Amino acid sequence: DIVVTNTGNVTVTDIEITDANADAGSITGSPILTLAPGESATVTANQTITQAHMDAGFVSNSATATGDSPSATDDVTDVSDNGDPTDGDDNPTITTLNQNPAIEAVKTVRVAGTEVGDVIEYDIVVTNTGNVTVTDIEITDA
Template identity: 45%
Template sequence: GTGAVGDQITYTFTVSNTGNVSLSGVVVNDALTGSVNLAVTPAVLAPGDTGTATAAYTITQSDLNTGNVTNTATATGTAPDASTVSDTSGTAQGNDDPTQTPLTQTPGIAVVKTAAVGGTGAVGDQITYTFTVSNTGNVSLSGVVVNDALTGSVNLAVTPAVLAPGDTGTATAAYTITQSDLNTGNVTNTATATGTAPDASTVSDTSG
């Protein structure tokens, strides 16, 4: 897939017998994929031989918000004297570094503004603006606010203030019509919505 929520990461475990006796019952345990005693093929490894096993993990929204998936597994085999040997997975033989799978974060936000004129549109009547803010990216956005100079709105909170991908929040603000507005024949307004991504970067959009 594209590394989106619901896509899968397939892990391949390559297990090598680095000793001088055969190992039987070779298995892998991996909490992330829910693998308990996952059989390695072949399950009996002569010295120098290698076996493999695979397991899959489904990407969650939390993973995308973090920006990566970290995984560690353990391989175990039984020697002829019934003793067991184990090793923690690494990125290469000789290390136990966790496997880090990066996920691409693409934060995005969009705001649409609508206006409703109260009364007859006379001086002193109010225009109520509704700001509809959408999370158009693939990570959650927090602290979502609207700034609108015309209505005097500074960091006007959107409800809800945290938007998951695809979610929408709203906020409202009012403006009182003046004689100058009537003389002009219209009221023009532009607002900006801003949200903060999990990596602390911000995204903004100007209302349309």
């Protein structure tokens, strides 16, 4: 949820929430028609986790609220903050993802020799059974 609070001393109108990472059409509760001083409203946005997010181990996200001041000449804008909104830092919301790197190797006989001097041919199939991209896989046959 994105909680928008009017921390000023005048009513703000037509407040739009934008989130560049939100799934298309997933922002609900925006626009907010009016927020009086001290009043809050909640907006919801969804973001689908991608393979790049999983490989990184986290999702970082921010939203921006933009509304009209009573004079209608100046927009009021703020970037979301995760934590203390009074510290002046617009820290993004960080969601840690559970990474599970895992691979499975299966070795099977393709052609089995039965006589001295016959060559036995094997297939080795490696499957990524985890949820992160695995690179530089080395296969050693003992």
